[in-house]
Amino acid sequence: MSEAERARRLRRRHMHERQAVIFGVLLSFLALSFVVAAAVYTGNLNVPFFSRAFTAKPSPTATHDPQPCPPAGALPVAAGSITVNVYNGTSATGLAKSTGDALTQLGFKVQTEGNAIASYIGTARISFGIQGIAQAYTLAAHVDHAELQLDTRKDASVDITLGSAFVSLKPTDKVTLDPNTPLAAPVGCVPYDQLATAPAATPTATSKG
Template sequence: MTEAFNEREARKRYVRRRQGIVLGCVATMLVIVLVIATLFYTHVLGRSAASSAQIQPNYGVQAPCAPKDKDGNTAKYVENSGVSVRILNGTDFAGLAKAVGNALINRNFAVTTIGTNNNQQVERTIIYFGKNAIPQAYTVSSNFTDAIMRMDDRTDKLIDVVLGPTFNDLQTQKNVPAAGGGITSIKGCVPADKLRNVPKAAQHPAVR
């Protein structure tokens, strides 16, 4: 009888010990998860990667330098009215393209189309342009705070702006370079004719 009692007590102690170990492990894991979540929430973790991505010129995409004239002078920002822009919504926020398009119209850009991006999903606003519209592309880009300039193989002068989920607002007009001023090329840019493997342009109505 004593042996049976001792066996039951030993089994109970074993079960309690196992439960204690399991509960201890769970509690430890929860503490670790809480600490990591707190570090991310306070941006202690993740800051380096995000900062590194943001400080890359053109967010890691190689862009063409502003062209120069025969005298070696850098091209200038053009008048907004001379830039044809198509605005495409690449986000899930309905009406965003229309809002941005109207804002650019108010800045005298020639907005030709406001629509939806039907190509691949985008993570950041992208400005597409061809080799014959680099000053126009830089002019449009100066109105955005978080956009990538990407040259494709189009030969006309239409500028495509595909809005990404990182878009917040346009650059304040007082911080936009004035037309006629020399373009500041993106750091690390290369001459347009040196860019290799430029993507194929999306179908669009040509603007001459």
């Protein structure tokens, strides 16, 4: 065998050895990557940039601004004098319609039933202007854990946006309103003239409310 042939065979052997080493390293890296990925996925390894807790989107929650206090000495308003717009802030079909029917049976003047522009996480949000504070508190007496929000409307109408935690109105025997007793100011409320007002909402009314 000539020296040239021996040199070629030696080069080929070295090339095969290098290829074997490279393939071995690649296979080891792939195996290690699989093990790490499995550990991260199952929660056995906490890697900030890959952990599910790091990448998960936070769940939406209801935000509650301070609610305005009722005017001193303000009495509950007769249901027949309160104009209510009912909006569905959930994906449930017909919630605004069924709740509007229930409010009508209680004597409220339901003007609009429809879907809210945005979903609401919570029981219900009652929106109203300065002229409708007593009306809003009267309506809120029929809803557990309602959020009261002052906006810029000029009339005494009241909007109620039903949220994902809403089930139904309170039973009438659980509604504690006395037409001759002033509305009670809840703990933590703020005089309405000290609150920033939100723009009046214009939810979309549809037949699916």
